[in-house]
Amino acid sequence: MNEQQRKEMSHIQQGEPADVKSDQDNLERLKDKSSEDFMKYFETTYQPPSLRKAQRRRKEDVQIHYDFKIPEDMEEAGNGRKYMIRTYGCQMNEHDTEVMAGIFEEMGYESTTDTKEADIILLNTCAIRENAENKVFGEIGHLKPLKLENPDLIIGICGCMSQEESVVNRILKKHPFIDLIFGTHNIHRLPQLVKEAMFGKEMVIDVWSKEGDIIENLPRSRKGKIKGWVNIMYGCDKFCTYCIVPYTRGKERSRLPEDIIQEVRHLAAQGYKEVTLLGQNVNAYGKDLEMNYGLGDLMDELRSIDIPRVRFTTSHPRDFDDRLIDVLAKGGNMLDHIHLPVQSGNSDILKIMGRKYSREEYLELVRKIRTAMPDATLTTDIIVGFPNETEEQFEDTLSLVEEVGFEAAYTFIYSPRDGTPAARMQDNVSMDVKKNRLHRLNEIVNRQAAESMKKYEGEIVEVLVEGESKKNKDVLAGYTKRNKMVNFRGPRSSIGRLVKVRITETKTWSLNGEMVEETAEVK
Structure with missing residues (x-):
């Protein structure tokens, strides 16, 4: 210059x-x-x-x-x-x-x-x-x-x-x-x-090209005092062929259990009603620590903290172990809504993606979860149009979605990321085919989402009220334990509280209801 x-x-x-x-x-x-x-x-x-x-x-x-x-x-x-x-x-x-x-x-x-x-x-x-x-x-x-x-x-x-x-x-x-x-x-x-x-x-x-240290006493300016995010680890070691995260976030580094537990206790003392444990691959928590301690052990300790709801995201099926399933099945503040990205329902595509599990292994994991938690709500992520994906392989994804019964899914057309192995593959699936597959997939996901909502009609659910509805300021909105959005009319003093709502109308992605007396039994 x-x-x-x-x-x-x-x-x-x-x-x-x-x-x-x-x-x-x-x-x-x-x-x-x-x-x-x-x-x-x-x-x-x-x-x-x-x-x-x-x-x-x-x-x-x-x-x-x-x-x-x-x-x-x-x-x-x-x-x-x-x-x-x-x-x-x-x-x-x-x-x-x-x-x-x-x-x-x-x-x-x-x-x-x-x-x-x-x-x-x-x-x-x-x-x-x-x-x-x-x-x-x-x-x-x-x-x-x-x-x-x-x-x-x-x-x-x-x-x-x-x-x-x-x-x-x-x-x-x-x-x-x-x-x-x-x-x-x-x-x-x-x-x-x-x-x-x-x-x-x-x-x-x-900008650094290496793993960062863990800085524990950083200040945070959280939005409100209802739901809080708690980072339990950083980075990812999986290197899926389409994913840029291991390059941008570094390899896995876990926080010490005592630091996480102290942060959750602090949020509980401040009146927070829900915490979500965060990690690019949250199930791998603890694998880099010099102790026999994983996400299941951490969740088990968080069960004793006086905070109504504990969630975690995002899971990798390969690291979702029996210990974690056993702890989630105990209930309490452990919620049975599990986001479990599958990405594809075909084993060959999963192999090319570097996911390191097969269709059969994923379905076996789902079976274990359903056995321990029969009413568990499962949601997922799916990529369509990955390089070399055939029509038959895509249909395997459709059949898996129906077999598992996902109640929601984030669906995406494959997008190459510069520097990843998949970006060097020939992207030989046309955009028209990709869009058609996405449409067909979403039709199934939307139908299953709507069907899953119908079972709530007439039921009384517990809702964590987050604030006004984005569409109507006279309506309050919040989420159930299973992450279903509920809209209802009620006093603004309900914001930040857990209230009981009887469902009067079901839609594809939300529920409408009316507030009921505190003496009503929640099902």
């Missing part, structure tokens, strides 16, 4: 007086692909995340830290300023956003949902599907005029997309007005990164 470009970048970031047209000219020069000096600068100062290294790496020693604190010179950096975080993707990203929000608020920032009020905007990104990336890059384009109007505005990209070399290079080449890029392993460095973005002259990039 030559001296003129350094001055331009500094001018844009630090907000020296200039008109919008001047800023536009500066940004256009900086994003020019022919600007070799600009790219040479980053090539010598920035080492991008490497997907190849991520796949070859071995598990490193993971350190657990309890000493996080905001640097003294950043403790009041946000006074009089506002932050905004837009979150894409899974519950893990939502949880990361809670942590970043907590850090911002300890620095004195206030939250806002208005982009024009914000002094710093972060996009917490998802890399699981191409559509998710397209949404983020579309949003980056929408934010550019804000940067031109307000050069002091800090715009940052974080989350899983930031761990992809191709994404970072695209931002460097086409969106040089972005101030800050950081990944999933270094959220705890947010104060230092914000400081560099505020006072530095260059784009700040801080």
Whole structure:
């Protein structure tokens, strides 16, 4: 980067007086692909995340830290300023956003949902599907005029997309007005990164290609006091051929049981009614710890905590063991709604996907769950149109969906992710065929969902009331133990409570009902 470009970048970031047209000219020069000096600068100062290294790496020693604190010179950096975080993707990203929000608020920032009020905007990104990336890059384009109007505005990209070399290079080449890029392993460095973005002259990039340490005392700004997410582990070791997560989130690292239990006890003491244990492969919890202790053991200890509901997500069938089934079957605050991604109903496709279980093994696991918990609600994830998937293989998926009786499913058309083994396979299933298969699959899923709802008509269910219905402010909404949405009329004082509702109408994805007296028996 030559001296003129350094001055331009500094001018844009630090907000020296200039008109919008001047800023536009500066940004256009900086994003020019022919600007070799600009790219040479980053090539010598920035080492991008490497997907190849991520796949070859071995598990490193993971350190657990309890000493996080905001640097003294950043403790009041946000006074009089506002932050905004837009979150894409899974519950893990939502949880990361809670942590970043907590850090911002300890620095004195206030939250806002208005982009024009914000002094710093972060996009917490998802890399699981191409559509998710397209949404983020579309949003980056929408934010550019804000940067031109307000050069002091800090715009940052974080989350899983930031761990992809191709994404970072695209931002460097086409969106040089972005101030800050950081990944999933270094959220705890947010104060230092914000400081560099505020006072530095260059784009700040801080992305790691290795496992991160576990930072235990990070602040969190949770939404309400009804449902809380508790991260119990990070990363994934499975390396399914279509999945980018092991590259972006690293390999599996489990938190210590005592730290998790303490966090859940703290949430219970604050009045939370439900916690969801999070992990990319939550069933693998404890396998990296030097003790004979797994998810079933952790769940068994959480049974004694005075919190009404405990969930977990997301499961991998290969790691769903008998110990966990036995604990879930004990009931209490252990819920019998299980999300169990199958991805395909054909053993050959499962093998190509790298799932490491067969159709028969999956069905045997379902049989064990049904035997221990006859009324268990099972939901799943399914990919259609994977490379080389034949019509016959797809029909195996349809038959498995009907045999298991899934009550809901997240269904997707296969989306190649750059850097994964599947992306190198010939994608020989046409889009028309993929769409047709998705439609046929969804017809079955929708029918089964509607049928599963019908059995609730006239029944009294326990509902955790989360707030107003999105469609009608006069109606309250919440979820049953089996994760069924219920809409009903009742006093606003019911929000945050467990109430009893008699179901009067069933739909495909929700239930309508009326609140009943507390003396009624819940079935």
